[in-house]
Amino acid sequence: MNMAITSYSTLQASIGDWLIRTDLTAVIPDFITLAEAQFNRNIRHRKMVERATATLDSEYSVVPGDWLESIRFQINTNPITVMEFVSPDQAAMLKGANSASGKPIYYTQIGQQFQVIPAPDSESAYTGELTYYAKIPALTVSNTSNWLLVEAPDLYLYGSLLQAAPYLQDDQRITVWGALYDRAMSDLKVSDERSRMATSALRMRARSFG
Numbered sequence: 563m564n565m566a567i568t569s570y571s572t573l574q575a576s577i578g579d580w581l582i583r584t585d586l587t588a589v590i591p592d593f594i595t596l597a598e599a600q601f602n603r604n605i606r607h608r609k610m611v612e613r614a615t616a617t618l619d620s621e622y623s624v625v626p627g628d629w630l631e632s633i634r635f636q637i638n639t640n641p642i643t644v645m646e647f648v649s650p651d652q653a654a655m656l657k658g659a660n661s662a663s664g665k666p667i668y669y670t671q672i673g674q675q676f677q678v679i680p681a682p683d684s685e686s687a688y689t690g691e692l693t694y695y696a697k698i699p700a701l702t703v704s705n706t707s708n709w710l711l712v713e714a715p716d717l718y719l720y721g722s723l724l725q726a727a728p729y730l731q732d733d734q735r736i737t738v739w740g741a742l743y744d745r746a747m748s749d750l751k752v753s754d755e756r757s758r759m760a761t762s763a764l765r766m767r768a769r770s771f772g
Contacts, residue, residue, distance in 0.1 A: 574587075612695075646667065724740060
């Protein structure tokens with residue numbers, strides 16, 4: 563159990579060591595995948611912030627494939643126009659009240675698409691810039707590490723062990739792992755809050771969408 567957790571393979575090996583079971587090797591990757599799904603629901607960290615740009619030349623554009631939650635959607639006009647998020651019902655009402663095209667000032671999400679209101683006019687090319695929380699890159703055989711594994715290998719370990727609960731059933735270690743998982747999650751949040759306070763800007767990678 564003293565193995566350093568630095569990659570997908572060492573994480574799997576460490577999970578196997580902690581479980582002390584030889585019949586779970588084939589499903590350990592499932593435990594990791596389930597833990598990652600929980601991470602994406604619960605974690606909002608500065609290292610998940612991404613920036614995507616696209617030309618807004620129609621009413622609808624495709625949501626980035628790794629999108630989890632929008633932070634800001636703006637049009638890079640002069641001055642910058644930060645669009646206001648509205649519900650789909652509000653978007654329908656706004657569109658119904660004025661069907662003319664123009665510079666978008668509202669947006670909503672319809673399924674896996676963003677809708678802007680009003681629809682962009684055909685004579686103008688608007689550059690949309692979306693700042694958002696992106697999914698944590700999943701660990702795989704080809705993607706052996708990510709920022710969370712580097713930052714919090716203990717969170718990956720305890721999160722994966724908890725996902726083994728249906729197999730472990732009455733294993734008394736689940737309570738201990740749950741407490742360790744909660745502490746690791748709390749430590750990650752505290753670390754992120756300290757870093758946000760210590761810097762005035764996030765370094766974001768630009769991507770395209772639409």
